[in-house]
Amino acid sequence: MKINLRQFESKGLRSPNFIYEFDKNGKKRVHFLQMPNGTAKTTTLELFRSSFAEKKWSSDEVLQLQRRGADNKEGYFKVQIEFGDDIYWIQTDFDFEKKTATYYTTPPTGGKKKGFYLPSKLTNVVDEKFINLQFFDAELARDLFDGDSTRAQDSIYDFCRLGVVDNLLKYVDNYYIDQQKTHRVSQSDQKKLDTLIAKE
DSSP: OOEEEEEEEEESSSSOOEEEETTTTOOOSOOOOOOOTTSOHHHHHHHHHHTTSOOOOOHHHHHHTSOTTOOOSEEEEEEEEEETTEEEEEEEEEETTTTEEEEEEEOTTOOOEESOOOOHHHHTTOOHHHHHHHSOOGGGHHHHTOTTOOHHHHHHHHHTTHHHHHHHHHHHHHHHHHHHHHSOOOHHHHHHHHHHHHHO
């Protein structure tokens, strides 16, 4: 499934108010977004990540999104995401008085509804670690080349979704054990079965 980030918008947060359309000047393979120091680059990166993998925002994290010296009571961040032929909008509203964050989703069928509802074929296999690599913090790049760090190996593991394979193997092993307990077989048949599994 092809995934494209088409547009994002920020208003009332630490980052500047803006709307950015990725396709406006033609589709590009890579986009570099540069922001001055102190204008919430790391915050914006976290907002991107939380639009693909639902985040439980703490009250302190919500307050940190409010611009210093500002008196606005709320702000929001929203993205337009293309999954194959389907377009989704994910919007996160931040209430600085209640110190809460609320997700809203507009699916391809239309109708904005409260909650985080991306396609299950994506959310079933994509987790926070994978999303963190898609929206990469360049300040952590040095760890990838540190001989004493395992970040490079861990990143390959997460990016290639090897954890999904591990979980599948565990599921198959557990299923095999459960079936053994449920359906008793003779010792001779069990030996034949073990021999076949060993060959595989």
